[in-house]
Amino acid sequence: MEDYMWIVWLSVFVLAMVIEAGLSGLNSIWFALSALIVLFLSFIPELPFWAEILIFIGLSIILLLATRPLVKKFMANKNTKTNLDTYIGKSYKLNKKVEKGSTGEITLNGVPWNVDSEDDVEIEAGKWVEIIRLEGNRFIVKEKENG
Numbered sequence: 001m002e003d004y005m006w007i008v009w010l011s012v013f014v015l016a017m018v019i020e021a022g023l024s025g026l027n028s029i030w031f032a033l034s035a036l037i038v039l040f041l042s043f044i045p046e047l048p049f050w051a052e053i054l055i056f057i058g059l060s061i062i063l064l065l066a067t068r069p070l071v072k073k074f075m076a077n078k079n080t081k082t083n084l085d086t087y088i089g090k091s092y093k094l095n096k097k098v099e100k101g102s103t104g105e106i107t108l109n110g111v112p113w114n115v116d117s118e119d120d121v122e123i124e125a126g127k128w129v130e131i132i133r134l135e136g137n138r139f140i141v142k143e144k145e146n147g
Helices: 002-022 029-041 049-076 083-087
Strands: 091-093 104-108 111-117 128-135 138-143
Touching: 002 029, 002 049, 029 049, 083 128, 091 104, 104 138, 111 128
Parallel strands: 111 138
Antiparallel strands: 091 128, 104 111, 128 138
């Protein structure tokens, strides 16, 4: 079993990195780093697999407790403005109907963008909407009374 533990740790590392890449924020980087360290330790012939598991768990906890509060504080204060923020407050004609559970569409400078309604209400195509905010890769809009 000890001869093949490096495969286990490599797999844990890759899985943690895939999860990290798929989610926003730092969620599994601590486990990936711990797995990478234990991967190298797994090549020590005298180190039993149960010790590797204990080291992995201990390192993960230490890294998580030591750095997570700092990372959360850093990420919470990070309010980066983008050029897309210039569209907030402006009105655009809705190309595709906004329905509950699916996004609508507006066009900005010839590029289609997904939109959701602010209160999860349906808005018919052709109506004028005002951009309220940006969430991820879509704009949150509300219907404008007078286009």
